[in-house]
Amino acid sequence: xxxxxxxxxxxxxxxxxxxxxxxxxxxxxxxxxxxxxxxxxxxxxxxxxxxxxxxxxxxxxxxxxxxxx
Amino acid sequence: xxxxxxxxxxxxxxxxxxxxxxxxxxxxxxxxxxxxxxxxxxxxxxxxxxxxxxxxxxxxxxxxxxxxxxxxxxxxxxxxxxxxxxxxxxxxxxxxxxxxxxxxxxxxxxxxxxxxxxxxxxxxxxxxxxxxxxxxxxxxxxxxxxxxxxxxxxxxxxxxxxxxxxxxxxxxxxxxxxxxxxxxxxxxxxxxxxxxxxxxxxxxxxxxxxxxxxxxxxxxxxxxxxxxxxxxxxxxxxxxxxxxxxx
Numbered sequence: 533x534x535x536x537x538x539x540x541x542x543x544x545x546x547x548x549x550x551x552x553x554x555x556x557x558x559x560x561x562x563x564x565x566x567x568x569x570x571x572x573x574x575x576x577x578x579x580x581x582x583x584x585x586x587x588x589x590x591x592x593x594x595x596x597x598x599x600x601x
Numbered sequence: 602x603x604x605x606x607x608x609x610x611x612x613x614x615x616x617x618x619x620x621x622x623x624x625x626x627x628x629x630x631x632x633x634x635x636x637x638x639x640x641x642x643x644x645x646x647x648x649x650x651x652x653x654x655x656x657x658x659x660x661x662x663x664x665x666x667x668x669x670x671x672x673x674x675x676x677x678x679x680x681x682x683x684x685x686x687x688x689x690x691x692x693x694x695x696x697x698x699x700x701x702x703x704x705x706x707x708x709x710x711x712x713x714x715x716x717x718x719x720x721x722x723x724x725x726x727x728x729x730x731x732x733x734x735x736x737x738x739x740x741x742x743x744x745x746x747x748x749x750x751x752x753x754x755x756x757x758x759x760x761x762x763x764x765x766x767x768x769x770x771x772x773x774x775x776x777x778x779x780x781x782x783x784x785x786x787x788x789x790x791x792x793x794x795x796x797x798x799x800x801x802x803x804x805x806x807x808x809x810x811x812x813x814x815x816x817x818x819x820x821x822x823x824x825x826x827x828x829x830x831x832x833x834x835x836x837x838x839x840x841x842x843x844x845x846x847x848x
Contacts, residue, residue, distance in 0.1 A: 571677070574676050574677045574680075575672050575676030575677070575680055575681055575767050575777050575778065576676070576680045576681065576682055576687065576691060576763055576767050576768060576777075577680045577691065577696060577697065577768075578603045578604060578609055578677070578678060578679055578680050579603070579604075579677040579678070580602060580603050581602045581603070583602070
């Protein structure tokens with residue numbers, strides 16, 4: 533798979549990941565890694581945050597759609 | 602990593618405040634509505650004078666819905682025990698660290714006391730003189746030991762439900778708050794006119810403190826009923842559930 537953004541710029545880069553939301557192929561220059569805290573448990577015991585967060589790869593457009601203010 | 606103990610204690614206090622404000626608030630308002638009626642027997646103190654057992658169902662639902670809301674809102678933060686008996690039962694079965702027990706119970710007592718005192722202020726003197734701030738005491742014909750047993754059985758069912766719908770990892774997610782609230786409503790409907798159906802030492806502490814401070818009325822002689830009964834019932838239920846589900 534090739535990087536979508538690089539293809540738009542006329543470049544030919546191999547994708548190293550895909551956006552979890554839209555499925556777009558992304559090279560290292562265009563990925564945005566947005567880790568998510570994972571919480572376990574709940575009532576009747578307090579939730580615990582797992583030490584290792586869950587990795588999540590987004591493309592710039594999906595990142596902006598989800599997190600831009 | 603869990604949320605800090607301080608924040609968890611605030612959550613416990615807020616949850617307890619909600620339980621006592623809405624739950625005992627319903628009992629106070631029912632007594633105020635029934636004021637002036639002449640109950641047929643000493644067994645009827647006013648709750649039940651207008652709607653029979655429906656009065657207790659309504660009060661039970663007020664408690665149950667407030668508890669369900671608190672569990673869904675605060676359960677992830679502190680566990681939302683909002684009941685010292687539940688806290689002690691979870692500690693006894695090694696699910697809660699010992700260092701959390703005293704701060705949790707202190708927070709629950711503070712939340713309950715704040716709710717009772719605020720109820721007295723927002724409703725006015727009738728909340729104390731007529732409603733008794735929703736304090737619990739054994740009803741006519743119910744002895745001290747009988748009251749302890751009734752409170753223990755009620756809390757036994759409550760804790761058994763908590764174990765089955767929330768603690769057990771095989772439980773269907775999302776139903777805990779609803780089922781715990783409904784269980785409380787059902788228990789109150791049946792045992793409300795026997796002991797007041799406290800099921801919770803902190804729930805009784807708030808009104809007792811308010812009545813004592815604001816009206817000089819001391820019900821503390823009955824407090825051991827609402828400490829011993831709920832704690833014994835909750836601990837027994839937790840151990841029984843662990844025994845029944847062990848391989």
